[in-house]
Amino acid sequence: MDCIIRLGVVGCGLMGSGIAEVAALAGLDVRVAEAASDAAEAGRRRVTASLDRGVKRAKLTEEDRDRALAGLSFTHDVGDLADRQFVVEAVAENRAIKIDVIRSLDKVVEDPVAILATNTSSIPIVDLAVATERPGQVIGMHFFNPVPVQRLVEVIPGLTTSADTERRTRAFAERLGKTTVRAADRAGFVVNALLIPYLLGAVRMVESGSARPEDIDQGMELGCAHPMGPLRLLDLIGLDTAQAIAESMYDEYKEPLYASPALLRRMVAAGHRGRKSGRGFYAYGN
Secondary structure (H helix, E strand, C coil), X not given: CCXXXXXXXXXXXXXXXXXXHHHHHCCCEEEEECCCHHHHHHHHHHHHHHHHHXXXXXXXXXXXXXXXXXXXXXXXXXXXXXXXXXXXXXXXXXXXXXXXXXXXXXXXXXXXXXXXXECCCCCCHHXXXXXXXXXXXXXXXXXXXXXXXXXXXXEEECCCCCHHHHHHHHHHHHHCCCEEEECCCCCCCCHHHHHHHHHHHHHHHHHHCCCCXXXXXXXHHHHXXXXXXXXXXXXXXXXXXXXXXXXXXXXXXXXXXXXCCHHXXXXXHCCCCEXXXXXXXXXXXC
């Protein structure tokens, strides 16, 4: 069962479409499930546009793009994932939503040894695993945005995850061209446990009037050799996503450094979610 051929992806937003794209480029049969037919079609357009950009930038050949597109199919019925050997859910960073998705997959995926992976940033894996009849085959597989570019995948086994599931998941990620790190099942895992307090600290600097966003970002880019400053990074991640991660971590640790600043909460409430909404700490055109 190490040779995964048929992959399912639930959700085709920024993360789901990226996962589907890299898997299709790796030669897998990829089926993407979305909640509705219009969302599935939007997902198809998103993946196609990304592959077209790869061709335009000479990172892919036209043959690579066409082969990947031929390996992709889209559906709005999660039941169409019944024959998948490995399924990654990449829906909103919301505990209740993810539990519902994992529970549904547990019912429809027929292969008794199929792996159900969650692309969560902060939600405990065991909370999802115990919602299924196969807790040993539920694991965290945290990709980073943009998935076609970022090489890292955090592999997070829960208390119930079997050693074989962890081994197979790491092998699968490496087949996609990713480097894996193992993280304990604790909110934030490795990367976000370090990253989120840094990002929230930058928001607090803006909130207090200590510095402007562009000065904070330039300071970290030129002074610390970061490829992107914290506020531009927040806009890329999505302010709503960052808030959800911070709140999940604060719920677990009750430490003030994980608490969402009021400015972040107000911006999310106003719909200023970053690049995906056209406005965050910076304004973005079409």
